[in-house]
Amino acid sequence: MKTSSFLYTNSGKILNSGKVSWKSPSNIALVKYWGKMDLQIPKNPSLSFTLGASYTQTALLYKPVGNTDLEKTFEIYLDEVEKEDFKPKITSFFKRIEKYVPFINDYSFVINTHNSFPHSSGIASSASSMSALALCVMSMERMLNNEMSDDYFYQKASFLARLGSGSAARSVKGAIVVWGEHDTIPDSSDTYGVVFPYKVHSIFKNYQDTILLVDKGQKQVSSTVGHGLMKNHPFAEQRFLQANTNLTKLIEILQNGDIKSFIEIVESEALTLHAMMLTSNPYFILMHPNTLTIINKIWKYREETGSHICFTLDAGANVHVLYPVREKNKIKSFIDNELASYCQDNQYINDEVGLGAIKLS
Numbered sequence: 001m002k003t004s005s006f007l008y009t010n011s012g013k014i015l016n017s018g019k020v021s022w023k024s025p026s027n028i029a030l031v032k033y034w035g036k037m038d039l040q041i042p043k044n045p046s047l048s049f050t051l052g053a054s055y056t057q058t059a060l061l062y063k064p065v066g067n068t069d070l071e072k073t074f075e076i077y078l079d080e081v082e083k084e085d086f087k088p089k090i091t092s093f094f095k096r097i098e099k100y101v102p103f104i105n106d107y108s109f110v111i112n113t114h115n116s117f118p119h120s121s122g123i124a125s126s127a128s129s130m131s132a133l134a135l136c137v138m139s140m141e142r143m144l145n146n147e148m149s150d151d152y153f154y155q156k157a158s159f160l161a162r163l164g165s166g167s168a169a170r171s172v173k174g175a176i177v178v179w180g181e182h183d184t185i186p187d188s189s190d191t192y193g194v195v196f197p198y199k200v201h202s203i204f205k206n207y208q209d210t211i212l213l214v215d216k217g218q219k220q221v222s223s224t225v226g227h228g229l230m231k232n233h234p235f236a237e238q239r240f241l242q243a244n245t246n247l248t249k250l251i252e253i254l255q256n257g258d259i260k261s262f263i264e265i266v267e268s269e270a271l272t273l274h275a276m277m278l279t280s281n282p283y284f285i286l287m288h289p290n291t292l293t294i295i296n297k298i299w300k301y302r303e304e305t306g307s308h309i310c311f312t313l314d315a316g317a318n319v320h321v322l323y324p325v326r327e328k329n330k331i332k333s334f335i336d337n338e339l340a341s342y343c344q345d346n347q348y349i350n351d352e353v354g355l356g357a358i359k360l361s
């Protein structure tokens, strides 16, 4: 779908004061997005598992006010505490989306948000929070123009979410989402995510993701800076080609259940992401010593037990431990006995593949 098809058709309607709420999940990329052109157009396509337990719940309260300056007309609260420091990001999100949803200028907003995971957990909330907010805005658009199809609703929500944070485009739907154009995914797009269109092998249903919280603090280098450093990166072009090839392979694997190849691609993608950081100019390291210890322990456990456990990493020190649901009990003991002590305050989050955002009444 062309970007222009997401422009708004004015119905001339104005809504009375009201509230819309959405619960939107986080996601974990298996093929990573790292490097972009302006306004979150990815340099390569990516694929993620949508999560279930890690989510943001957002209520958007709106009140008609006539044409106003958005900067002055919204308040934002996290767990009932006003967050002035969230305002610049939300203001720039509203500015980016106003071309497509100009009606937002007719209202003042109070945004109440809550994350299921602690704010200081090192888990980026931008994907879940931007998609929850985008879905709230789309619920308003639907009330203004109720002709809209469900496909359009979700595609445009993903399109808007992407303008807030690239990976947020993959947080609207579940269970597996592709964002970025790719030959073997019909209708795939650089501007919104699409649900994986093929039958997924049963082994990947209810796939588990235990997120080991190695470092709960703020990252030293933001993903915005990291993406920017791919611009003059000596290995960038090769990396973008590799991501495309890995995606082609993973699309097959998700259908045929070849879990050995799944592990190879997923772990290689994680390490390549961090290799790009290590070889940026300026270079930086987001892994911690405990990240490496955990990775080595996972490899040893897999070697010794024949388990199908593997890991992936975000742009941070935390480790996502991925495994089929049938190995849950054994791997839980392994995590408790051998990995939890490498987490900050022994903390981890048990998550699994989820089905996407839910509208709350």
Ligand code: PMV
Binding pocket: 028, 029, 031, 032, 033, 034, 046, 124, 126, 165, 166, 167, 168, 223, 224, 227, 273, 314, 315
């Ligand atoms: O959406 P951003 O700008 O926070 O970038 C996300 C980048 C990674 O999490 C490292 C990879 C990905 O595809 O989610």
